[in-house]
Amino acid sequence: MNINLSIDVATTDNQTTLTIKGEIDAYTAPLLKEKLLPATAKEAEKIVVDLKDVTYMDSTGLGVFISALKSTKEHGSTLTLVNLQERVHRLFKITSLDSIISIDTTTRGGE
Amino acid sequence: MKKERLDLDDYRKFLKQYLLTHDETALYQAEQLSKLSVQHNVSPEEIIHVHIKALKELYPDLQQEVSDSLNFLLEAMISYGLALQEYQSLREKQSALESEISVAANMQKTLLQTKKPTITGLDIGAVSVPANQMNGDYYHFIEGSDGTLGIALADVIGKGVPAALAMSMIKYSMDSFPEQLRQPAQILESLNRVVEQNVDTSMFITMFYGSYNTKNHTFSFSSAGHEPGFFYFQETASFSEIKARGLVLGATSDARYNEEAMTIHDGDAIILLTDGVTECHLGDRFIERDEVLEVIKDYLHLPAQEAVEKVYKHFERLQDFHLRDDFTLIILKKET
Numbered sequence: 001m002n003i004n005l006s007i008d009v010a011t012t013d014n015q016t017t018l019t020i021k022g023e024i025d026a027y028t029a030p031l032l033k034e035k036l037l038p039a040t041a042k043e044a045e046k047i048v049v050d051l052k053d054v055t056y057m058d059s060t061g062l063g064v065f066i067s068a069l070k071s072t073k074e075h076g077s078t079l080t081l082v083n084l085q086e087r088v089h090r091l092f093k094i095t096s097l098d099s100i101i102s103i104d105t106t107t108r109g110g111e
Numbered sequence: 112m113k114k115e116r117l118d119l120d121d122y123r124k125f126l127k128q129y130l131l132t133h134d135e136t137a138l139y140q141a142e143q144l145s146k147l148s149v150q151h152n153v154s155p156e157e158i159i160h161v162h163i164k165a166l167k168e169l170y171p172d173l174q175q176e177v178s179d180s181l182n183f184l185l186e187a188m189i190s191y192g193l194a195l196q197e198y199q200s201l202r203e204k205q206s207a208l209e210s211e212i213s214v215a216a217n218m219q220k221t222l223l224q225t226k227k228p229t230i231t232g233l234d235i236g237a238v239s240v241p242a243n244q245m246n247g248d249y250y251h252f253i254e255g256s257d258g259t260l261g262i263a264l265a266d267v268i269g270k271g272v273p274a275a276l277a278m279s280m281i282k283y284s285m286d287s288f289p290e291q292l293r294q295p296a297q298i299l300e301s302l303n304r305v306v307e308q309n310v311d312t313s314m315f316i317t318m319f320y321g322s323y324n325t326k327n328h329t330f331s332f333s334s335a336g337h338e339p340g341f342f343y344f345q346e347t348a349s350f351s352e353i354k355a356r357g358l359v360l361g362a363t364s365d366a367r368y369n370e371e372a373m374t375i376h377d378g379d380a381i382i383l384l385t386d387g388v389t390e391c392h393l394g395d396r397f398i399e400r401d402e403v404l405e406v407i408k409d410y411l412h413l414p415a416q417e418a419v420e421k422v423y424k425h426f427e428r429l430q431d432f433h434l435r436d437d438f439t440l441i442i443l444k445k446e447t
Contacts, residue, residue, distance in 0.1 A: 033313070058436075059268040059386070063313035066362050070312050095317060095336030096358040 004028065007035045015046045021053040024061035033064045040071040040079060047072070052083035062091060069101055080104055117144070117153050123165035130169070152199060154192030159185045212272075219275050223282055225251045227416075230260060230325060232446050236415030238423045239439040247274045248385045248439040251282065255290055258325045263298075264337065264441060265318040266385045268359075269311070277310050281318075295320040295333035296368040299357065303335065303368075306361035315361040319383060323375075328445060330381060331372040335360045338386040341404065343411060345378030345447075350404050353381075377447040380415075382407060387436035407442075415442045 005028035008019040016039040024032055039047050047068075051057075065081070072079045080102045084092070089105065092098040122144065129137035148158060163181045167173055227235055239248050247269070253261035265281055267274040284305045288298060298320050306316055319340065321332035336359030341350045357368040375381065384403075406425050410418040419440045426438070 059266075059315075059317075062359075063268050063315060066315055066359075067313040069362075094338060096356050097336070097362065099358060100363060 005031055007032065009035055009039075014044060015048065016042075017048045017050065019050045019053075022055070024054060024057040024064075026058065026060045029060040029064050032061065033067065036064065036068050037071055040068050040077050041075050043076050045075075045077040047077060047079045049079070049081050050083050051081055051085070051088055054085060054088055057088045057091060059091070059095075062095060062097060065097065065101060078102070117148060117157060117161045119161050119164060122161050123168060126162070126165050127169055149195070152196070154195060155188040156185045156192050159188055215272070215275075219246075219279065222279060223249060223251075228252050228254050228260060230254075233260070233323070233325070234415040234444040234446055235442070236417070236419040237439075237441045238419040239437070240423060240427075241437045242387070246437050247278070248387065248437040249278045249281065250383075250439055250441060251285065253285070253293065255293065257290075259293075260323040260325060261293055262321045262323065262383065262441065262443070263318065264320075264383050264385065264439065265316055266337065266387075266437070266439075267314070267316050269314040273311070273314065277306070277314060277316065280305065280309060281316065293322065294370065295322055295331055296370040299333050299335045299360070299368045300366065303358075303360045303366045304364060307364045310361055315359045317359050317386075319355070321381070321383070323381075323443065328375045329372050330375050331370055333357055333368040333370050335366070335368065338384060340381065340383040341407075342373060342375075343380035343382065345376065350382075350408070353383075375445045377445055379445050380411060381441075381443040383441040383443075385437065385439040387438040411442070411444075415444050418442055 005020065005022035005024060008021075010017045010019070018035060018039070020032070022028065036047070036049070039045060065079075068079055071077075081092075082104045084103060084105055089098075089103070092101065092103060121140075125137045125140040125144070128134055129141070145158075147153075159181060163178065163185070166181070167178065227237055235252075237250060239246060239250060241247070247267045249263075249265045249267070251261075251263040253263070255261065263285060265278065267277050267281075269277070281302060284302055285298065288301065292298070292301075299318060302316075302318065310316075316335070317337040318335045319332065319337040320334075321330055323330050332353065332355055334353075334355035335357045339355070340353045342353060343350050353373075355369065355371050358366040360366075406422055407418075410421040410425075412418075413421065419442050422440055423438060
């Protein structure tokens with residue numbers, strides 16, 4: 001399996017924006033976890049994850065976002081997902097994770 | 112580890128043959144000896160040692176420098192001999208681990224075994240095929256004394272041994288619920304607490320639980336973020352998605368689940384599946400849920416067990432017999 005994921009991290013005052021490109025699956029999820037979790041551990045940090053260029057995600061990817069959400073609750077940070085493609089959004093809807101993870105499909109990440 | 116000595120006579124014979132004739136077959140014999148040596152844990156320095164001896168027997172007046180240089184080479188090979196020993200011992204350890212995992216996989220199979228019940232008026236078919244050695248999908252039938260049939264279908268996210276252990280946890284918890292507490296929503300709420308407290312934060316479980324009342328033929332159900340299944344209505348020859356929304360198990364400690372119900376008529380069917388069925392890949396393309404339904408529709412007239420097996424075979428063939436994810440499909444038909 002080729003690793004087909006790139007993550008760009010931009011940090012400003014109290015905000016971390018992760019722009020993700022590619023596929024999130026069992027092989028690439030550890031990379032996402034490695035970049036996302038440290039950001040959620042900062043108190044009052046606002047984390048925005050832009051999934052505009054994520055073409056595929058499987059349940060391992062969902063697992064990473066559940067971990068991240070638990071970590072935001074523990075550390076008082078927030079997590080918002082933006083620009084989800086239809087197939088990716090469907091996963092959050094089926095699993096009802098969209099009821100506990102903030103998902104914004106109308107705005108662009110970082111704006 | 113047992114070391115065997117290289118047969119000096121053979122070695123000398125082949126060496127002599129080669130030095131005198133430059134015959135290719137002698138070289139081939141050397142290659143064979145090399146293979147045998149590896150098989151019998153003969154170290155590289157041992158071969159050089161035999162080489163020196165053979166050479167000295169063939170040429171008693173061997174130049175001192177040549178003989179010394181070969182002794183030098185022998186010393187230089189010692190680490191390779193040690194590396195070979197280490198490799199052999201790792202290989203033994205690996206095969207021991209493999210057999211332990213296969214014992215564990217068999218144990219899991221026995222522990223999680225579920226008997227497909229025989230119920231008059233219901234035709235039940237179930238197939239569950241793991242993509243790897245350990246299955247992350249799990250289904251279980253529970254027959255109640257009041258004539259209800261409980262059907263649990265779960266998909267543990269996370270792979271391999273940890274996922275398998277989480278599944279056993281689900282099965283034990285479910286077995287421990289008293290019969291009067293086996294209402295779909297109640298079961299999912301209890302299991303959610305068990306999972307939330309006991310598994311790694313990035314692991315979660317999707318689960319569907321349905322309860323079929325064999326007296327009035329109503330099917331009540333709840334879902335914890337599980338891939339939606341389908342109802343098939345014979346009257347209109349149409350499918351409809353089983354609508355039940357609920358959060359996956361293990362995401363928060365206080366998840367609540369809705370319970371829905373549907374009356375099942377003669378010839379209707381309930382189709383339950385895991386996302387291994389809908390996440391089938393065809394090269395770069397995914398199989399859409401509509402395509403899955405088309406295939407199910409083609410086989411639905413068959414006895415339920417035959418139908419689920421035919422559907423599985425169909426997708427297995429499409430994916431060149433290589434499943435990406437565990438595949439589970441259950442069909443319940445109310446007989447006419």
